[in-house]
Every structure is written in structure tokens, then in C-alpha cells.
Amino acid sequence: xxxxxxxxxxxxxxxxxxxxxxxxxxxxxxxxxxxxxxxxxxxxxxxxxxxxxxxxxxxxxxxxxxxxxxxxxxxxxxxxxxxxxxxxxxxxxxxxxxxxxxxxxxxxxxxxxxxx
Amino acid sequence: xxxxxxxxxxxxxxxxxxxxxxxxxxxxxxxxxxxxxxxxxxxxxxxxxxxxxxxxxxxxxxxxxxxxxxxxxxxxxxxxxxxxxxxxxxxxxxxxxxxxxxxxxxxxxx
Numbered sequence: 517x518x519x520x521x522x523x524x525x526x527x528x529x530x531x532x533x534x535x536x537x538x539x540x541x542x543x544x545x546x547x548x549x550x551x552x553x554x555x556x557x558x559x560x561x562x563x564x565x566x567x568x569x570x571x572x573x574x575x576x577x578x579x580x581x582x583x584x585x586x587x588x589x590x591x592x593x594x595x596x597x598x599x600x601x602x603x604x605x606x607x608x609x610x611x612x613x614x615x616x617x618x619x620x621x622x623x624x625x626x627x628x629x630x631x632x
Numbered sequence: 633x634x635x636x637x638x639x640x641x642x643x644x645x646x647x648x649x650x651x652x653x654x655x656x657x658x659x660x661x662x663x664x665x666x667x668x669x670x671x672x673x674x675x676x677x678x679x680x681x682x683x684x685x686x687x688x689x690x691x692x693x694x695x696x697x698x699x700x701x702x703x704x705x706x707x708x709x710x711x712x713x714x715x716x717x718x719x720x721x722x723x724x725x726x727x728x729x730x731x732x733x734x735x736x737x738x739x740x741x742x
Binding site: 558560 | 666670673674675676678681691720724726729730732733735736738
């Protein structure tokens with residue numbers, strides 16, 4: 517079974533600075549998808565970014581980018597120019613590409629604080 | 633565009649009472665649907681998922697059940713609530729790759 521690990525329970529960053537959240541996963545599959553979700557205090561889960569394992573190019577969405585290292589099974593999220601609204605729980609998630617009906621695997625989350 | 637609804641938003645129920653949480657998706661057909669529970673400050677625990685009407689898979693044996701009476705409707709139920717059922721319940725749908733979540737229901741069992 518696949519597992520997702522987020523080794524940083526809490527992180528903090530100064531406003532306008534850059535922060536990187538870590539995520540590692542364990543799988544024997546070669547084709548899969550990885551995601552970062554944000555959960556602000558409202559608790560609405562919001563998709564931040566998606567990475568297909570077959571793509572070598574790292575995904576980017578505005579101030580959010582990932583560093584996808586397939587061989588190392590690492591998938592970190594970089595937030596540039598941090599804003600107060602970035603404060604939230606961030607969850608890393610894995611999904612197999614082999615069965616679209618099946619489960620996602622979520623990590624335990626990292627709580628990010630943004631300091632003014 | 634697709635929209636996912638959950639209701640109620642907040643619920644306070646006594647121990648031993650029944651439960652029914654509803655999730656509906658608009659703007660798509662035959663979505664994969666999921667129920668998650670999240671304890672305060674914790675990660676997501678998958679409870680049930682469904683790939684079609686009447687098709688329910690349970691991930692964790694517990695006091696809850698799920699049903700999918702219509703293509704875009706997913707219901708989470710319990711006959712008798714326990715204190716441990718308290719938490720934040722999230723419904724999600726999935727087109728192909730990613731999941732999209734509803735606003736959630738905060739359940740407090742007293």
C-alpha cells in the first residue's frame with residue numbers, strides 16, 4: 517500500500533519570504549499523480565497544484581511550484597512571496613493512475629503560519 | 633462548471649441519535665464520490681467511496697454507513713451516534729485525476 521509522509525508538522529515563514537514544505541511517498545507503481553491541497557481555517561479543502569509522474573517538468577501555479585524527484589519519491593511545495601492568506605494546513609496526496617475509481621492517500625499535513 | 637454541496641454545515645446531536653449527512657454534485661455525471669472524516673488538527677480518514685449508483689466501498693469498519701441513491705447524491709448515515717463520531721465530515725468528488733471537496737459538515741455528538 518502506498519504511504520505519504522510529511523515530516524514537518526508545523527512551519528512558519530515571514531510575509532514575502534519563500535517557504536518549502538516537504539513530502540515523501542512510498543509506492544511500487546510507476547504511473548501516478550501527486551497533489552498539494554490547502555485547508556485554511558474555514559476548513560474548505562482547496563487544490564493547489566497537481567503533478568503527473570510521467571512528466572519531468574515541475575508543475576507551477578502562480579506563486580506555488582513543486583520540486584518533483586521521482587527517483588527519490590519526493591514532492592515538495594515551494595511558496596514564493598508568502599502572503600498572510602497562505603496560512604493554512606497543507607496536505608500532500610497521492611493517487612494511482614491505474615484505477616480512477618480508487619483511493620487517494622493523504623499525508624498528515626503541515627500547518628503553515630505566515631508572520632507579518 | 634461543477635459544484636459540490638454539503639448539508640447541514642453544522643450539526644449537534646445527542647449520543648444514540650440517528651445521522652444523515654447529504655452531499656450532492658452539480659454539473660457532472662457519474663462522478664466518483666468520497667466521504668472523509670477529519671478530527672481536529674488531524675489528517676483525512678477515508679470512510680467510504682462510490683464509483684456508481686448503489687456501489688459503496690467501505691474503508692473503515694465503524695458505526696457509519698453510506699448510500700448513493702442517485703448518480704450525484706451521496707449520503708452518510710448512522711443509526712446511533714457515538715461520541716467518537718464527532719468530527720468534520722468532508723465529501724469529495726473526482727472526475728479523473730484530482731478530488732474536489734465540499735465545504736464540510738461539523739458534527740458534534742454530545
